[in-house]
Amino acid sequence: MELQNRTALIVGGTSGIGLGLARRLRDLGGTVVVGGRRRDRFSDLEAEGLGTVEIDVTDGASVTDARDDVLAQHPQLDLVVAMSGVMLTEDLRDPAHFDAAQRSIETNLLGTIRVTDAFTPHLIARGAGALVTVSSGIAFLPFPLMASYAASKAGVHAYTEALRAQLAGTGVEVVELVPPAVATAGQEKVNPHALPLDGFLDEVLSLLAQEPTPNEVLVQGVQMHRWAERDGRYADLVAQRSQALQQLPGR
């Protein structure tokens, strides 16, 4: 896809991967709005040339209000990234985990659906543009410590496949970004294998720039997760990743 001079909204762009992507698109001449709940970050983000919009993807009215604000200011919007996500660990032997399960599904899966629903009519009416969803390597190779997170991201993958099929012929591209561990959101403190954000974004941008745009943006570091089942490594890798369950109290 063309990456120069896009008019983009990155929901979940107030920090981490989303903010990094927003800065890259801005540096390519784009007009970029980032969305999130943390209004206290907005003045700094605006000072670096990004637009901002308050949005809570767990709240349908907040999503449609944000959509109306963004489209009023940027009727030429042609790229929407549904990046919002929470990454929570859970102990499934303790029913108290349900709160984390609910937050994960509400934010990561239903939030993605709310955001895509809000902008699909606009993009279809333009007859061009792109919707980018964000899953995870964990959608394809579970990390048992993050059970509902994995379920939510596997859901994002399945939903994205269906969305792409349903929007075929409308001129709207549907792309799934599948990050491996990236050194954001505290990953840098707990996961020595997390990719530095800049290197990850270099790979993401060069994959996104391909024509045609790949359906799934798979950097080198996520190939193992994505293809574990095909490559016969799934059971061994899940067993290896299950060792992290020892971090739970009482195990």
Ligand SMILES: NC(=O)c1ccc[n+]([C@@H]2O[C@H](COP(=O)([O-])OP(=O)(O)OC[C@H]3O[C@@H](n4cnc5c(N)ncnc54)[C@H](OP(=O)(O)O)[C@@H]3O)[C@@H](O)[C@H]2O)c1
């Ligand atoms: N980092 C990794 O290792 C990794 C790996 C695979 C996939 N991912 C995915 O990549 C995405 C970005 O993650 P990140 O690492 O950049 O984490 P991050 O820095 O914590 O970013 C998460 C973003 O989501 C937003 N968000 C969370 N809850 C929201 C809500 N209810 N409504 C609106 N926005 C909300 C946050 O904004 P506010 O707090 O301002 O609302 C923030 O902008 C997530 O979907 C994550 O699951 C990350």
